[in-house]
Amino acid sequence: MSVLLILLLAVPLAGAIAAGLLPDRAGRIVATAAAALTFVASLPLAADRGDGLWHQVGYDWVEGLGIRFALGVDGISYPLIVLTTLLTLLCCAYTAWRAPADRPSGGKLAALLLAIEVGLIGVFTSLDLVLFFISFEVVLLPMYAVIAGWGGPDRRRAARKFALYTLFGSVLLLVGVLGIGTSAGTFDIAALTANPTLSRGTQIGLFVVLAIAFAVKAPLWPLHTWLPDAHTEAPTVGSVILAGVLLKMGTYGLIRVGLGVLPEGAKAVAGVLGVLAVAAIVIGSLVCLAQRELKRLIAYSSVGHMGFVLLGIAAGAASGGLAQSTGVQAALLGNIAHGIITGLLFFLAGAIKDRTHTGDLHDLGGLRETSPALAGILGFAALASLGLPGLAGFWGEAFAVVAAVQQGGGWLWLAVIAAVGGALTAAYLLRLLRRVTHGPAAPAVTGIPAVTVAEGLAWAPLVLLALLIGLVPALVNGYVLESMPSLVEAVAR
Template sequence: MITTITIFFPLVAAVVMLAFPRTADARTVRYTALGLAAVPFLLTLYIYFRHRGDLGAPSLTQDVNWIEALGIGYRVGLDGLGFGMFFLSALLTLIAVVASWDVRENLKQYFGILFIAEVGMLGVFAAQDLILFYVFFEITLIPMYLLVGVWGDENRRPAAVKFFIYTFLGSTVMLAGFLALGILSGPNFSIDALNGGGLPRGAQVAIAAPILFGLLVKTPAVPLHSWLLDVYVSSPTSTNVVLSGILPKLGTYGLLKVALPLLPQGVEPYLPIIAALGVVNIIYGSFVAFMQPDLKALVAYSSIGTLGFILLGVASGNAVGLNGAVMQQVTHGLYSALLFILVGVIASRAGTRNIRELGGMAARMPWAGGLLALGALAAMGMPGLAVFVSEFMSIMGGFVAYPIAGALAALGIILSVMYLSYMLRRTIFGPAPERPALAAATDAGPVEMSAVVPLAFLLVLLGIFPGLLISVQRPAVELLLAAIGGS
């Protein structure tokens, strides 16, 4: 029951926000939203400390018949594959509320829509039924379209439309695969019942194609990525937090939870392609990031590159790579949210995101500059920070399965060090250009610091003690390996 309460409490929060009178002052709205966003986060903390040893197979489950004749049910539960992202969804929604300083109009509507999106995000990582997975997957679509299209910058509408078209097309194709799998299996749409794959190999191969396509669009894998840059650059800072930290993982988590265990023979022929796409993401994201004058665009392409490590780990089919992929979902969410928030802070203080027009942040904004450096070091895979552990595991697992892909992925780390070091040299340590806005720039205040310090803390904590997360996910990864016949 606690899983269902955690998933749907944000819906109650959305109703509360939308019920505020028009005359309510912004301070009251913000503090109420903050209190409401804290509830799912505290519930996930309770689940971690009380039940973290029980998350091998799905635990804290609830199973209620929904459309009995078709084998469709309201089936939710938590396991080690999804719990890290379940926790991160609650955390980043809370962080997004704190980081909403750049949202000043229609505030109660903004928070209400954000909470509806949280329902979809939490639901995906707890769903144990294919149709329910799809429903929660789609619940995120309209809220994110509105958060970008209404509250974004001057290019928000074309960016939101592109996001809607790409992701709706991908999820519709994915649904066709879900329907084929469920109908040919009974009908039965229970993920637990379908685990291990019971269909002939040829049927699995055919069904896997649309499911993989839909999930790779959401990730996004290059060349299905063109919606991502426009959306990231056009979104307000608080929307960037959940867009970068959570939305791409709906796709990668689907690979781990649905595609691999339910269609093991069907996905097998596509694994080398997924590994290759992962390497393309890593190399392409790194090279294009080199050419970005916009600080936010650089972070966006860095995010594309880091997602490639998840794809490589998924394709490895071994314990090291899969554990790396599951952990990388969380570590990527932490560092990308941290960097996007800090980019927003710097842009609001300095009046620009152009890297060539920035400089001297270490002197003018020591806290923001120092934390930006920490986030960049995490994105590079610096030892002692959480991303190093997950990337190293993904590369090692990928190298065992695909030596050339693993070697190229390691090259991607070197490239990320190069372009992120350049960014830090220009923005933090470089000479400050003569600009009045830059000369008057002040450091991050208490509100901004309260949004980024928890993310920085977790990056350090999981870098030093990765077992806090790996111990939760490992039993579920072992069950996944048993389902796909890996080792």
């Protein structure tokens, strides 16, 4: 299995280089093949799993500074790794089917998607803080290039805004990583998680620095303002990767490094995180109610959904750390559900805009009359996003509210406000469906093409996963429970 961990980085890296050098069509085909091999390689990692880390591999890198090239996988990282490889495969296949018009080579775009995948998998498998930081940064330039090279009319401004915000977060992340390493004498994430040795005051200071850094990437309110512009201007595949996986680097960092390495620091500021979480849920929903542009509305919806993820993390921090509460389960379930559902929503938004050449909700009415299949899938995705029981979006949000209730005291008010925010989520998504699918057919949607076979193949895995995880949430949180026996005991009590 250690070979698979290396292949998860080596295959997309080699594919990115080859796709960037080959002619357009050949590059897109090679990139899709590399993404498919990476996805296949990610699946067997769940075999022979046990408590703690399932598989790991490590080599001395900068021996004098104690920095190692160390990779590992467990129940926290495995679902995110599979989500990354799946969405990258779907996006590369989408690019192979639909080459960008009047833009640089589609092969170059597919190569950049693979380069982003290398960084993402590096983040989710790193067991060394320095390697974690480097992987975090690998994602920045390729995503900037995707937005600036293949985005909408205002793509360059959106790309610059994305880069500036992310660089700000990167500086803080570097400060936090170096602070932990120099204070603890090691950059080994597994060792630091097993035996947190830093003083409470040091943990609080470092956790605040890292929390701000991760909040920029997630993004969490109020450091979210780069997100709507980036999503609105990014090409379809860029928006899918950005919302589906890239945002998860921030919340994963809060869980893996924040709660794992700095549990006392996380516990000390858990209440502040909880307040920020419910503010994100309510404000994000209210802003969505005021949106008229389709992709911008979906982008702002991520602020509210990631607020539920943060609420789960905050509740987990308040109850004692990484493996002491259902809050961690809520956060991980919310992460995966958001990646699947919002990835599907951005695929659908891209298909609608490609057909109608507009994203204005007032110009998209009557879609169910002209394209019932497209309207039906959009309705399914919207219902999943609003948290309908039986679909993937329900469990993460429900668990986050339950985790807050379990803390008692002022957390009960946070749970109530979060539940109200959930109702507002239903309001803006039902408004979206009323505007887009109902009423008489608008001129922009008259005579639009039907859903193609290629589109159906790209969307089908996400539709199926949204249903399966909704019916069997153990497909995600079962891995967490197996990796963390203490979490099993806490839930059993």
